[in-house]
Amino acid sequence: MKLQLMLTLAGAALMLTPTVGRADAPAKQLYETYCVQCHGLNRNGTGVNLPGLSVRPRDHTDAKGMGATPDDELFKAIKEGGLAVNKSVLMPTWGGVLTDPQITELVKYLREVCHCGS
Amino acid sequence: MKRLLLAVGLAVACVGDAYAGGLDPSCAACHALVKPADASIDRLWTRKGPDLWYAGSKFNAEWLTSWLQNPKAIRPAGYPYFKSVMKGSDHDVPDPSKITPHPKLDKAAAEAATAALMALKAPADLLPPGTFKGDMAGARMGKLSFNKLRGCVACHQGEDGKGGFSGPELTDGGARLQPDFIAAYTANPQAFDPHIWMPKLTLKDQDIQRLTAYLSQLGRGGNP
Numbered sequence: 573m574k575l576q577l578m579l580t581l582a583g584a585a586l587m588l589t590p591t592v593g594r595a596d597a598p599a600k601q602l603y604e605t606y607c608v609q610c611h612g613l614n615r616n617g618t619g620v621n622l623p624g625l626s627v628r629p630r631d632h633t634d635a636k637g638m639g640a641t642p643d644d645e646l647f648k649a650i651k652e653g654g655l656a657v658n659k660s661v662l663m664p665t666w667g668g669v670l671t672d673p674q675i676t677e678l679v680k681y682l683r684e685v686c687h688c689g690s
Numbered sequence: 691m692k693r694l695l696l697a698v699g700l701a702v703a704c705v706g707d708a709y710a711g712g713l714d715p716s717c718a719a720c721h722a723l724v725k726p727a728d729a730s731i732d733r734l735w736t737r738k739g740p741d742l743w744y745a746g747s748k749f750n751a752e753w754l755t756s757w758l759q760n761p762k763a764i765r766p767a768g769y770p771y772f773k774s775v776m777k778g779s780d781h782d783v784p785d786p787s788k789i790t791p792h793p794k795l796d797k798a799a800a801e802a803a804t805a806a807l808m809a810l811k812a813p814a815d816l817l818p819p820g821t822f823k824g825d826m827a828g829a830r831m832g833k834l835s836f837n838k839l840r841g842c843v844a845c846h847q848g849e850d851g852k853g854g855f856s857g858p859e860l861t862d863g864g865a866r867l868q869p870d871f872i873a874a875y876t877a878n879p880q881a882f883d884p885h886i887w888m889p890k891l892t893l894k895d896q897d898i899q900r901l902t903a904y905l906s907q908l909g910r911g912g913n914p
Contacts, residue, residue, distance in 0.1 A: 609772070618781040619782050
């Protein structure tokens with residue numbers, strides 16, 4: 573009986589894994605394509621563009637600061653840029669490059685990076 | 691190995707007339723000389739150099755001939771940047787071991803390559819002639835937009851060589867690039883380069899015209 577339960581759970585895990593993988597990989601790839609240039613490989617605001625920035629980009633590993641920012645504000649900042657959420661113009665609008673579902677996935681990814689809830 | 695030979699074979703086949711006109715087939719190993727059918731983000735990650743299928747609408751011929759004989763890095767963090775940066779002490783930095791210098795051509799080869807590249811024009815619906823309307827009076831506001839209002843300097847090094855690293859330097863952008871290209875690319879980078887990491891900003895045409903007026907003077911010996 574135990575073996576049957578284990579096999580059932582393993583089967584369920586296998587069925588679920590590809591879906592999780594597909595959802596996760598694009599968001600990480602999107603982050604590494606667009607966000608890393610300013611937010612950095614460490615995701616803490618230390619990207620290769622830092623010398624050109626008058627304002628330090630948001631530290632996405634900052635659980636306190638990120639935790640205090642709701643999902644809809646993160647979504648708006650990505651889609652409409654920093655000015656839309658009273659932040660710096662140096663955070664550009666990505667709504668012309670990323671779809672709404674992609675931005676939603678990026679917000680979820682940010683929650684993984686900061687280890688913090690919405 | 692077979693795959694590599696096939697790829698090289700395809701590349702040679704792709705350049706076809708361009709090769710006959712003066713491009714070494716090795717160019718196609720890093721640059722797309724015809725519009726790629728694959729517009730996926732995965733292709734962006736496999737690129738080794740910028741696409742050149744619209745080079746004749748992008749570059750100024752004189753600059754191209756000169757640069758090919760004495761190539762200097764245009765993109766300080768390599769191309770694509772996300773494959774050639776590494777963690778540094780204060781911030782990410784370019785990893786020199788991952789940045790391949792561009793081959794240097796002799797004068798005859800550079801002139802032949804320039805002629806071939808200048809024949810690679812963007813279609814008129816992508817880059818309509820006259821996209822930049824030629825009003826240079828907006829250059830001062832363009833400078834302000836570049837450095838402050840629109841934040842272009844975050845990713846591009848400007849006239850004083852200061853700025854970000856992930857985009858091409860624009861210190862000599864006016865000498866290098868055609869004004870119509872500057873205007874059209876700034877308005878919609880992804881129309882040229884699907885998924886490219888330059889944001890498509892919500893700029894009015896007036897902004898585009900002013901930025902183009904400013905950038906098209908850089909490196910041309912003027913005083914923007």
